[in-house]
Amino acid sequence: MATPRAVAPSRARVVAATRARRRRAPRARRDGDVPDDVADAFASATTRDARRAIARNTDVDALRARRDDAKAALARAELAYAAATLSREASRDDDGAEEKFSCSYGYIASLRGCYIDIERHGVPRGFLQSGTENFALELREMMAYFDANAAETARARDAMPAKLRAKMDALRLDANAIWARERARPEISAPWILKVPYVALCVMLDNLFDETQPVQRFWFLETVARMPYFSYTSMLTFYEILGWWRRSSELRKVHFAEEWNEYHHLLVMESLGGDACWRDRFLGQHAAIVYYFVLVALWLISPALAYNFSELIEGHAVDTYGQFVDQNAELLKSMPAPRIAIEYYEAADLYLFDEFQTAREVRSRRPQIRTLYDVFSNIRDDEGEHVNTMNACQREDSDISSPNAVNAKTAAIAALLAAQYAFQKIAETALTADEVAVDVDAVMDERVTVGVFDAILRLFDFL
Numbered sequence: 001m002a003t004p005r006a007v008a009p010s011r012a013r014v015v016a017a018t019r020a021r022r023r024r025a026p027r028a029r030r031d032g033d034v035p036d037d038v039a040d041a042f043a044s045a046t047t048r049d050a051r052r053a054i055a056r057n058t059d060v061d062a063l064r065a066r067r068d069d070a071k072a073a074l075a076r077a078e079l080a081y082a083a084a085t086l087s088r089e090a091s092r093d094d095d096g097a098e099e100k101f102s103c104s105y106g107y108i109a110s111l112r113g114c115y116i117d118i119e120r121h122g123v124p125r126g127f128l129q130s131g132t133e134n135f136a137l138e139l140r141e142m143m144a145y146f147d148a149n150a151a152e153t154a155r156a157r158d159a160m161p162a163k164l165r166a167k168m169d170a171l172r173l174d175a176n177a178i179w180a181r182e183r184a185r186p187e188i189s190a191p192w193i194l195k196v197p198y199v200a201l202c203v204m205l206d207n208l209f210d211e212t213q214p215v216q217r218f219w220f221l222e223t224v225a226r227m228p229y230f231s232y233t234s235m236l237t238f239y240e241i242l243g244w245w246r247r248s249s250e251l252r253k254v255h256f257a258e259e260w261n262e263y264h265h266l267l268v269m270e271s272l273g274g275d276a277c278w279r280d281r282f283l284g285q286h287a288a289i290v291y292y293f294v295l296v297a298l299w300l301i302s303p304a305l306a307y308n309f310s311e312l313i314e315g316h317a318v319d320t321y322g323q324f325v326d327q328n329a330e331l332l333k334s335m336p337a338p339r340i341a342i343e344y345y346e347a348a349d350l351y352l353f354d355e356f357q358t359a360r361e362v363r364s365r366r367p368q369i370r371t372l373y374d375v376f377s378n379i380r381d382d383e384g385e386h387v388n389t390m391n392a393c394q395r396e397d398s399d400i401s402s403p404n405a406v407n408a409k410t411a412a413i414a415a416l417l418a419a420q421y422a423f424q425k426i427a428e429t430a431l432t433a434d435e436v437a438v439d440v441d442a443v444m445d446e447r448v449t450v451g452v453f454d455a456i457l458r459l460f461d462f463l
Contacts, residue, residue, distance in 0.1 A: 105159055106219075106270030107281065111137070114267060116343050138278065145278040160273070167335055168272065173214035173324050175206040181319040188315050188387075190308050198312045208283070214324055219274030221317060222266040223284040224291050228310040229259035231295040235303070251393070257355030258386060264344040265379050271338035304394045311390035314383050321380035325373065332373035341375040357385045358392065 046054075115121070124130055160168065190198070209217035233255045239245040275281050298306040325332065345353070345367040354362045367378045 105273040106275045107141075108275055109267075109270045110159075114270075114340060116340060138281070141278040142282075164335065167331060168215070169212075170331055171214050171324075171328050172211050173217065173320070174211055174327060177327070178316075178319050178323050181323055182316065185315075185319070188308075188312055190312055191305075194305065194309045194312060198309065198316075201313070202316055214328075215269055215272045215274040216277065216280050217320075218324075219266065219269035220280055220284040220287075221320070222262055222269055224288050225313065225317065226259050226262045226266065227288050227292040228295055228306070228313075229255040229262065231292050231299065232303075232306070233259075235296060235299045254356055254358060254389065257352045258389065260352050261356050261382055261386075264340065265382070267340045267344075268338055268375060268379070271340055307390050307393040311387055311394070314386040314390055317383040318380060318387060321376055321383060325376050325380060329373060332376060333371050335372040337369045337372055337375050341378075342369045345369045345375075345378060356382075356389065358389045360385070 205217060205221065208220070233252050236245075236248050236252050236255075240249070269275070275284075295306050295309070298309065346369055347353075350363075350366070353365075357365065365381075367374065369375060369378070
C-alpha cells in the first residue's frame with residue numbers, strides 16, 4: 001500500500017503529463033470531452049490503481065446514455081417553455097387593439113423606432129447630418145408648440161385607443177405626498193453643497209409638471225437619470241487610461257447595467273407618450289447634457305460626492321414611483337403593460353438585470369409583468385437597488401463587483417472542491433471493489449449529496 005508521501009508525486013506527475021499532452025496535441029473539444037479543469041481535478045484526486053479500477057468496473061456507455069437522456073429532457077423542457085411563452089404573447093395579441101401597447105406612442109419612438117422592433121441594427125450617420133435632420137424636425141415641433149400649446153401631442157394621443165387614453169388622463173401624482181414620504185423615511189446623509197442643488201432640482205420638477213402629468217415627469221426624470229452612469233463609466237475609463245486606478249474595472253460593468261436599466265425605464269415612458277411635448281424634450285435632453293458634465297466635474301473633486309448626489313436623486317425616484325403606484329393602484333392594475341417592459345423584465349437573458357442589483361443574490365428577483373401596476377412597481381424597486389449600489393460606492397472599503405462574475409467564480413471554485421472530494425470517494429470505492437461495478441449515484445448518495453457529481457459535470461459543461 002502506497003504511503004501518502006509516495007502518492008503525492010505520482011499525482012503531480014499525472015497532472016503534469018496530462019497538461020503536456022494537451023500542449024503537444026491541441027484539439028477542438030468534442031461533445032463527449034471532459035473540461036480541462038475537471039480532468040485536472042480527477043488526475044490530482046486519484047491514483048493510478050484507482051483510475052484502473054474505475055475504468056475496469058464502470059459502464060461508460062451506460063453513463064453516456066444517461067447523460068444523453070438528461071440532455072434530451074432538458075431540450076424538451078426548453079422547447080415547452082418557449083412554446084408557453086410564445087402562446088402567451090400570441091394570446092395578448094389576440095385580445096384586441098385596446099389591450100396592446102407598442103413603443104410608438106411617443107414622439108422619438110414614432111420617428112426612430114424601438115430596438116425590439118428594428119430588424120437591422122447598424123451604426124448612426126455623422127454628427128452634422130444627424131443633427132441637421134433632427135434640428136429641422138424639432139424646429140417644426142417648436143413652432144407648433146408656440147402656435148398652439150400641445151398641438152404636437154395630438155399625434156401621439158390619437159394613436160392611443162380611446163379607452164386607454166381616458167385612463168392615462170386619469171393618472172395623478174401628488175407632489176406634496178412625495179415630500180411627505182421623503183420626510184417619513186430615514187434621511188440620506190449629504191453635505192449642503194449637494195442638498196441645495198438636489199432640492200432645487202426636485203422643486204423644478206414640481207413646477208414643470210403638475211399632478212396631471214406624471215408620465216411626462218417620469219420621462220424627464222429618466223432622461224436625466226441615465227447620465228450619472230455614463231459619467232461614472234467615462235471617469236473610470238479615464239482613470240484607467242492614465243494608469244491611476246484599475247481596481248474598479250468590475251464597477252464599470254455594474255454602471256453599464258444600471259444605465260441599461262434606466263434606459264428601459266425611459267422606453268416605458270416613451271411608450272406611454274411621455275415625450276410627446278416639445279417643451280419636455282427640449283428641457284429634458286439639454287438638462288441631461290448639463291447634468292453629465294456637472295457629475296464629471298464633481299467626480300474630479302470627489303467620486304464619493306458624485307455617488308452621494310446620485311443616491312439622493314435615486315432616493316427621490318423611489319419616493320416618486322412609490323407614491324404614484326399607491327395613488328393609482330386600481331387604475332394601473334386595469335391597464336396593460338407596454339411590450340418593451342415585458343421584453344425587458346421577462347427576457348430569456350436577464351444577465352444585465354442581475355448585474356446592477358449588487359445588494360441581493362443573483363437571480364433572486366424575477367418579475368412577472370401583467371399590468372401597468374407591475375411595471376411601475378418594478379421600476380420603483382429598480383430605483384431602490386440603485387440607491388443601495390450608490391451608497392456602497394461611497395465607502396472605500398466596499399467591494400463592488402459584477403454579481404454574475406462573483407457568482408460564477410464562487411460556483412467554479414465550489415465545484416472544483418466538490419469534484420476533488422467526489423473523485424476521491426469514487427476512487428476509494430473502486431479500489432475496494434473486485435468485480436462489483438462502481439455505482440456513482442450510490443457513492444454520491446452516501447458520501448456527498450444526491451446527484452452532486454452529475455451537477456458538477458453539467459456546471460462545467462455549461463461554463
